[in-house]
Structures are given as C-alpha cells and as structure tokens.
Amino acid sequence: MSRSFFLFISLFLILQTQGQEWKKLLKIADNQQDLAKYDVVNLLDSTGVCVSDQGSGSFTIHRIVKIQTPAGALKHRIIKYDYDPLTAFAEFQKVKIYKANGSTKDIDVKTACDYAAPARAIYWGARQIMIEIGRLEPGDVVDYEIAKKGFTYALLASDENEDRFVPPMRGQFYDIVPFWSNDPTLTKIYQVSIPKEKDMQYQFYQGECASSLRFEGNKKVYTFCMYDLRPFEKEPNMVDLFDVAPKLMMSTTPNWEAKSKWFYQVNEDYGSFEPTPEAQKKVDELIKGCKTEMEKISVLTHWVADNMRYSGISMGKGEGYTLHNTKMNFTDRCGVCKDKAALLISMLRMAGFEAYPAMTMAGSRVESIPADHFNHSVAVVKLSNGNYMPLDPTWVPFLRELWSSAEQQQNYLPGIPEGSDLLLTPVSAPENHYFKINAQTSLSPDGTLNGKFIVEAEGQSDGSIRRIFTSGFMNDWKNALEKELLAVSPRARLLSVDYGKDPKNYTAAPIKIEMKFSIPNYAISGKNLLIFKPLVMNNLYNRARSYLRINTTIKERKQGFKDACSRLVLLEETIQLPAGYRMSGENRRDEYNSKVADFAGSLKQENNRLKLNQKLTLKKRVYEAEDWQDFRTAVNLHKSYGTQLIVLEKKQK
Numbered sequence: 214m215s216r217s218f219f220l221f222i223s224l225f226l227i228l229q230t231q232g233q234e235w236k237k238l239l240k241i242a243d244n245q246q247d248l249a250k251y252d253v254v255n256l257l258d259s260t261g262v263c264v265s266d267q268g269s270g271s272f273t274i275h276r277i278v279k280i281q282t283p284a285g286a287l288k289h290r291i292i293k294y295d296y297d298p299l300t301a302f303a304e305f306q307k308v309k310i311y312k313a314n315g316s317t318k319d320i321d322v323k324t325a326c327d328y329a330a331p332a333r334a335i336y337w338g339a340r341q342i343m344i345e346i347g348r349l350e351p352g353d354v355v356d357y358e359i360a361k362k363g364f365t366y367a368l369l370a371s372d373e374n375e376d377r378f379v380p381p382m383r384g385q386f387y388d389i390v391p392f393w394s395n396d397p398t399l400t401k402i403y404q405v406s407i408p409k410e411k412d413m414q415y416q417f418y419q420g421e422c423a424s425s426l427r428f429e430g431n432k433k434v435y436t437f438c439m440y441d442l443r444p445f446e447k448e449p450n451m452v453d454l455f456d457v458a459p460k461l462m463m464s465t466t467p468n469w470e471a472k473s474k475w476f477y478q479v480n481e482d483y484g485s486f487e488p489t490p491e492a493q494k495k496v497d498e499l500i501k502g503c504k505t506e507m508e509k510i511s512v513l514t515h516w517v518a519d520n521m522r523y524s525g526i527s528m529g530k531g532e533g534y535t536l537h538n539t540k541m542n543f544t545d546r547c548g549v550c551k552d553k554a555a556l557l558i559s560m561l562r563m564a565g566f567e568a569y570p571a572m573t574m575a576g577s578r579v580e581s582i583p584a585d586h587f588n589h590s591v592a593v594v595k596l597s598n599g600n601y602m603p604l605d606p607t608w609v610p611f612l613r614e615l616w617s618s619a620e621q622q623q624n625y626l627p628g629i630p631e632g633s634d635l636l637l638t639p640v641s642a643p644e645n646h647y648f649k650i651n652a653q654t655s656l657s658p659d660g661t662l663n664g665k666f667i668v669e670a671e672g673q674s675d676g677s678i679r680r681i682f683t684s685g686f687m688n689d690w691k692n693a694l695e696k697e698l699l700a701v702s703p704r705a706r707l708l709s710v711d712y713g714k715d716p717k718n719y720t721a722a723p724i725k726i727e728m729k730f731s732i733p734n735y736a737i738s739g740k741n742l743l744i745f746k747p748l749v750m751n752n753l754y755n756r757a758r759s760y761l762r763i764n765t766t767i768k769e770r771k772q773g774f775k776d777a778c779s780r781l782v783l784l785e786e787t788i789q790l791p792a793g794y795r796m797s798g799e800n801r802r803d804e805y806n807s808k809v810a811d812f813a814g815s816l817k818q819e820n821n822r823l824k825l826n827q828k829l830t831l832k833k834r835v836y837e838a839e840d841w842q843d844f845r846t847a848v849n850l851h852k853s854y855g856t857q858l859i860v861l862e863k864k865q866k
Contacts, residue, residue, distance in 0.1 A: 235277045235311065235354055242279060242399050245441075252285030253278050255398040256354070262388070263432075264407040268380040268465070270388075272361040273306075279354050286349035293343045294359050295330050301363030303342055313352025320346050382475055385466045386411070387584040390437075392422065392459035398442040403461060406434045413465050416582050420459035437461055450763045452773040452835060453577030455586075462582040469583050469626055469635045476628030480570055485536040486559045492543045496563040506597055509564055510604070514615050515720060517557040518606040522547040536570055536590065550607040551590035557606045558592045567595035571603060571627040579624035579635060591616075593627040601627060603638060611683035611719050612676040618646060618778045619673060622835045643781040643830050646672035648757055650749045655789035656861075660743060662735035666786075668754060671723040673778040677757035679724045682716040690716075698730055700752040705732045741863035743794060747816075747825045749784040750855035758782065760831060765848050770841040775834055782829040782851070790821045790861060797860040803850050807843035809833060812850045816859075827854060 238256040248254050257277040262270045274294075280286050296303040308320035322344065330339040346355065364380045380386065390403050407413055409431050417424075422439045445458045466472055480486070499516055503509045524547040536555035542548060543556060554570055561568035572587040573579075579586055593601040603625055608617035618641035627633045647670065654664030670678050681693040691710055698705035711727040736745035755761050759777035800817035811830040816823070829851045836844060 235356055238277060238399055239279060239354065248397055249281070251397050251444075252282045252288065253280055253396050255279075255394060255396055255401075257400050257402075258394070258398050259400075259402040260390070260404070262403075262405040264386045264405060264411070266384065266408055268382070268384045268386045269363060270361075270386065270405075272359075274359040274361065275357075277354060277356045279352075280349050281351055283351065286351065286353070289355055290347060290349055291343055291345050292355070292357060293341055295339055295341050296361060296363075298340050301361055303359055303361040305342065305344055306358040306360050308344060308346060308355070308357040310346060310349070311354040311356065313350055320344060381479065382466065382472070385464070386413070387464040387466065388462075389584055389586055390461040390463075391455075392417075392420065392439050392442065392461060393445045393454070394442060395444055397444060398439075400438065400440055401442055402436065402438045404434065404436045405463070406432045407465070409433050411465050412467070413463055414582060415461065415463035416580070418460050418462065418580060419457055422459070422461065435463075446771070448770055448772050448774070449767065450774045450776075452775050455577045457772045462580055462584050462586070464582050464584040466583040470632035472583050473626055473628055473634075474630070474632040476572065476626070477569060477630055477632075478628075480536055480628060483535045483538075485538050485555050485570075486562055486568075487539055488559060488563050489539050489543060492539055492556075492560060493563050495543075496560050499560075500564050506566075510561070510566070510594055510602070511615060511720070513560050513564060514557060514604050514606055514609065517553055517560065518610040518612075520546060521553050521556060521606070523550075523553070523607065524548050549590075553606040554590045554592045557604060561592070561594050569593050569627055569629050571625045573620070573623055573625035575620065575623070579626070581635070587626070591625060593625075593629070601629070601633075603627075603636075611679065612673075613719055613723065614672055617673070618834070621778065622833065640833055641672070641779050643779045643832055644671075646670075646674050646778050647781040647783065648674040648754075649783040650753065650785070652748050652786040654748055654786060656736060656743065656745070656791060658738070658743075658791045660734045660736035660738040660745070662732045662745070662748065663730070664748070665727060665729040666748065666753075667725065667727045669723060669725045670757065674757050674780065675719070675724045678726070678754065679716060679719055682712075683719060694726070694728060697754055698728070698732070700755070701748065702732045702735055702751075704734055705730055736861075741865070743791070743861040744858050745861075746855060746858060747786050747788070749786045749825065749827075760848055761852070763848070765845045765852070767841075767845075770838045773835065773837050774841065774844075775836065776831060778834050780829075780831045782827070782831075784825065784827040786823075786825045788823040788825075790818075790823055791863075792821065793863045794821075794861040795864055796823060797862050801857075803853075805847050805850055807847065809836060809840040810844045810847035812847040814850060814854055816854065816857075823859070825854065827851060 235256060242248055242254050242256055255276065256279055257275060259275040261273040264270050278289060280289060292308065294303055305322040305325045308322060310318040310320065312318065325342055325344040328341050328343065330341040386407060392401055409428065413435070422437050425436045427434050439459070445454065451457065496513065499512050500509045503512060521542070536551045537548065539556065539559040542552050558568040558570060571591045571593045573589045573591055574587050575589040591603055591605045593603050595601055603616050605616050605620065608620060609615060616638065621638050621641045623638045624635055625638065626635055649669040650666055652664060652666035654662055656662055668678065681690060685693060690712070691707065694710055695707040698707055708729040708731060713725045715721060716724060736743040760780065763776065796818045802815045803812065805812045809832050812828070814827040816825050829847060
C-alpha cells in the first residue's frame with residue numbers, strides 16, 4: 214500500500230475518536246509553516262452521507278476551523294450554510310468554540326436563524342441557515358456540525374412533505390463534491406453509505422484522492438480523502454473552476470441514455486408540451502409563407518426568444534426537470550430558461566416538427582459520470598435528415614443565431630424517446646462571427662482627420678453592435694454611435710450616418726453601418742511632423758471584440774481559458790496623406806499561423822496613401838492551456854498595430 218493510503222487510514226481513525234480530535238489536527242497544522250500566512254485553516258472538512266433506497270441522503274457535515282488572523286476572526290463570527298427548502302432540510306447540530314486561552318464555549322444551536330439566501334440573476338427560493346458565534350480571536354478553533362436531509366438541487370416540487378427529499382429520478386443518488394477551497398484545508402473527507410444492491414460509479418477529476426470501500430451489513434461504504442489542500446490558483450479568463458479544480462463525481466444512474474429517456478418521459482407525463490388553440494393560432498401566423506424547414510425553425514425560435522421575457526424567477530409546480538406547460542408559458546410570456554425552451558418545443562410541435570427538451574451546463578463542461586450537473590434548459594428539433602439540432606431561445610434574443618455561439622463547445626443531453634448519449638456543440642467557424650471595419654480617411658497638415666468608415670458584423674459580433682438598435686430608442690441611435698467616435702477622440706464629430714435597411718430587423722441581414730466624421734487635432738502636429746494612430750486601431754468598437762479584454766501580457770498559463778466566441782476580424786484603412794509627407798521607417802508586414810489563431814497584417818505607404826490591412830482569426834471559444842502561446846502571439850501582433858505610433862515627416866525641398 215502507498216504512504217498516502219496509510220496516512221488516510223491513520224487520520225480516518227483519528228477522526229472517528231470523540232472529544233479531542235481537533236487537537237491532533239491542530240498539531241499537524243502547526244507543524245506546517247507555510248500555513249501561517251492564511252487567515253484561517255480548515256483542519257477538517259468532513260461530509261458523511263447515508264443514502265436511502267429511494268435515493269435521498271442524510272448528510273452530516275463536520276467542519277473544524279482554526280482562526281489565525283483578525284480578518285479570519287471577522288469572517289467567521291457568523292457561520293452560514295445554503296440549502297434549498299424544496300428538496301432539503303438543514304439545521305445546526307453543534308457549534309463549539311475552543312478558545313486560544315484554553316476555555317471552551319458552546320453556542321446554543323436554537324439561536325440559529327433561517328433566512329432567504331441572497332439571490333442574483335435568478336431566484337430559486339434557496340434558504341440559508343446562519344448562527345452568530347460572537348467575537349473570535351487568533352488561535353481560536355471553531356468546531357461545528359450541520360445535519361441535512363434531501364438532495365442537492367431543486368428539481369421537482371411536491372406537496373408531500375417527505376417526498377420533497379426524494380430525487381426526481383427516484384432511487385438514484387448522485388453528488389458532485391468540490392475538493393478545493395478558498396482556504397487551506399488540512400483534511401477533507403467524503404463518505405457515502407448506500408444500499409449494497411445499488412451500483413455506484415465514481416471518478417475523481419483533476420487530481421487524485423485516497424479511497425476505500427468496505428461493507429457494513431446491507432450497506433456499501435465509500436470513503437474518499439485528500440490532505441493538505443491549498444487554495445486553488447486562479448488565472449484571468451480561466452475556464453470554469455469546476456473544469457480545472459479537483460472534484461469527485463458519483464452517480465448510481467447507469468448511463469446518460471437512461472437519464473435521457475427518463476428526462477423525455479417525465480416531461481411527456483407532466484404534459485409540458487400540450488398545444489393550446491391560442492398558441493396554435495400564433496404558430497400558423499408565424500410560419501405562413503415559410504418555404505423551408507429552417508425558415509420555420511428560425512421564425513419560431515426568434516419569436517420565442519424576443520417575445521418571452523426572462524423573468525429570473527422559477528414559478529409554478531413543475532420545477533427543474535419538468536418544464537412548465539404551454540398554457541402557462543404562452544399566457545404569461547415570462548419565465549426562466551426552461552420556460553422559454555418549453556414554449557419553443559410546444560410551438561415547433563404545433564408546426565409539425567419533432568422537438569424535445571435538452572439539459573446543458575452554461576459555463577462549464579459536463580463530465581462522463583451521469584450526475585446531474587446541469588444549470589440550463591434548451592431545446593432540440595429533429596431535421597428532415599434525421600439529425601437533431603440544438604436551439605436556445607434564452608441566449609439568442611435579437612441575435613442572428615439559433616444556438617448562441619457563446620455556447621459553442623458546450624455539452625448537452627437531449628431528452629428523446631430513444632435515449633441519447635451526452636453531446637457536444639461544435640466550434641462555430643470564425644467567419645460566422647466576422648467583424649469588419651473599412652475606413653477611407655484623409656489627414657490634413659493641421660492634424661484633422663476626415664473620412665468615413667463602414668462597420669459590418671455577423672453572429673456574436675453582429676449582436677454586440679446591433680444592441681443599440683434592438684434595445685435602445687430610435688431618437689438615441691445617433692448619440693449611441695457618436696459615443697463610439699468619442700472613444701477614439703473627445704473632439705470627434707459625427708457628420709452623418711447610414712444605418713442600412715431597418716437595423717432593428719436583425720433577421721433580414723448582417724449589420725452594416727456607414728458613418729462620416731471629422732476629428733480636429735487627431736494627429737499631433739509639429740514642425741514638419743504628424744504623429745497619430747490608425748483610426749481602426751484606436752478604440753473603435755472595442756466592446757465588440759472580447760479578445761481585447763484578455764490579458765495577453767501573461768507569458769505562461771497553467772489552465773485553459775476562454776473567449777466570448779470564435780471570431781474573424783478584418784480591419785482596413787486607407788489614409789490620404791498631406792502633400793509631401795512620408796512615413797518614417799520601413800513598411801511593415803507580419804504573418805503568423807497556428808491551429809488556434811492566425812494573423813496577417815501590413816502597413817505600407819503607396820505614393821501619398823498609407824494602407825493598413827489586418828486579418829485576425831480566432832478559431833475557438835474554449836482553449837487549452839497549451840493553446841496560449843499561439844493565441845497570445847496572434848493577438849499581440851494584432852494589438853501592436855494599435856500601439857505603434859505612425860510618424861509622418863514632410864520632406865524639405
């Protein structure tokens with residue numbers, strides 16, 4: 214056996230003893246000098262779960278925390294724990310303070326309070342138990358236990374009090390256990406006891422942990438443990454923490470196909486997609502005149518996306534896995550992602566398509582173990598060629614896509630009659646999200662820059678630019694566009710705008726805007742000198758280019774990173790120079806090609822014109838750590854044309 218396993222067994226035995234286990238752990242922690250710099254140290258983070266035949270769990274959560282600084286004392290004067298009352302019950306069992314001076318203090322758990330948990334964009338009805346333990350000092354040790362009954366996420370609501378603790382896929386247990394912390398953790402243990410007849414699969418990701426299996430009567434007991442956990446080192450623009458930090462996943466569900474079939478059936482049984490006369494009338498109206506299946510799918514997807522408000526609150530009896538019915542969704546026209554997906558599925562079915570719900574995880578990947586790590590609901594439609602196509606009405610309001618490419622390289626599981634394995638959305642080609650600026654400008658001897666430029670965009674880039682038309686008032690359009698010029702120079706004046714044909718109608722064509730402008734004193738002028746930057750590289754529409762917000766000065770990365778989407782950037786500018794002026798220095802040309810990012814750029818003078826050309830191709834949304842150097846090189850070459858000052862000198866006769 215390995216040394217780590219013997220350590221595992223010895224510490225596990227320590228933790229089974231009563232009374233003074235914290236002193237043994239404290240002694241181990243005090244011998245590690247590198248821990249002294251932290252505000253607190255978690256001596257123990259232990260969770261024990263006893264799983265019933267129905268799949269619900271009885272959890273015992275035990276934590277022992279050493280306070281090391283005044284900041285740590287302030288942070289832990291109130292202990293909080295979140296739970297969802299629809300699926301769980303939680304309460305403090307013990308709170309004990311071991312003071313640095315040797316005294317002890319027992320906190321009355323009856324003083325604990327139960328509050329609505331703070332909500333951000335979405336309110337799920339979550340609760341929070343909290344207890345105030347008063348003043349703490351460096352050297353104090355806080356020892357507390359919490360008992361919880363139920364399961365992790367709000368999925369199905371029930372009027373039966375005890376049934377709310379039973380997972381919706383009855384009899385199946387799963388859990389996702391983060392093995393990381395914002396504070397150093399000396400010992401982390403997760404133990405689960407399940408009926409002997411249940412088969413459980415598990416896997417540890419992004420690391421290793423000690424594990425054991427033993428039999429106790431009619432139960433199987435799995436124990437997992439890690440030691441000396443340090444705070445996970447985060448990086449800017451890093452992929453989701455769940456994708457890179459150590460975690461344990463387990464499930465008794467045999468495979469994703471079983472989950473898919475169950476997801477299909479639970480919604481059919483619930484009647485989520487039953488048609489209504491009112492909705493049918495709207496469907497017939499919308500698809501009238503559509504000649505192809507894609508035209509019908511597009512018009513229905515965009516109607517739901519644009520006309521059903523995202524309310525940010527989950528309402529009604531059917532929660533999580535069950536999607537609310539057509540009558541509720543079509544009447545209320547508001548809801549969260551599952552409501553928008555449900556209405557789209559209903560309307561697609563009323564239009565003659567096969568359509569089904571799908572689960573996905575926005576922000577991180579879904580692993581191979583069929584645990585319930587989903588936070589988002591979408592739809593799939595079966596095309597005439599037999600393939601299923603994912604649709605997301607939540608992420609595409611006023612966007613020229615049916616599946617947002619901000620979600621490319623994302624796992625999803627459709628709930629279809631035949632069952633499905635876990636699927637992955639493909640990378641969207643960069644040209645699907647092109648961003649183009651073509652400028653024709655002239656520079657005067659006094660430094661004034663006059664001219665025009667045309668900005669064009671598609672996909673995600675289109676959505677970024679078009680937002681002022683789809684969400685703003687018409688009388689504010691010109692002001693909004695002028696702000697783009699003011700980002701270039703506070704002296705800029707917008708002379709005229711050609712908005713193109715109906716910019717609010719985003720489905721008609723990609724955005725195309727032409728602007729004429731004048732910028733006095735754009736170039737710094739001196740005796741026979743003009744110094745400036747090309748307009749297209751000087752903060753013009755930077756907000757439409759998310760890659761500019763990635764810090765490419767970082768030389769090395771340990772973790773994967775992500776951008777908003779794949780993207781093709783084309784920048785061109787022809788500058789008419791004043792008579793007699795020449796660019797100081799040599800013409801410039803750069804080229805770089807790789808599997809993840811390409812760049813080609815040039816800056817040259819031809820007679821009395823200066824010509825800038827750039828092409829940046831970013832080929833993915835989610836990148837691996839080994840992609841960093843290629844991505845960084847291409848983007849930095851692109852940026853360098855914006856940091857390079859162009860110096861014009863007037864040649865003396």
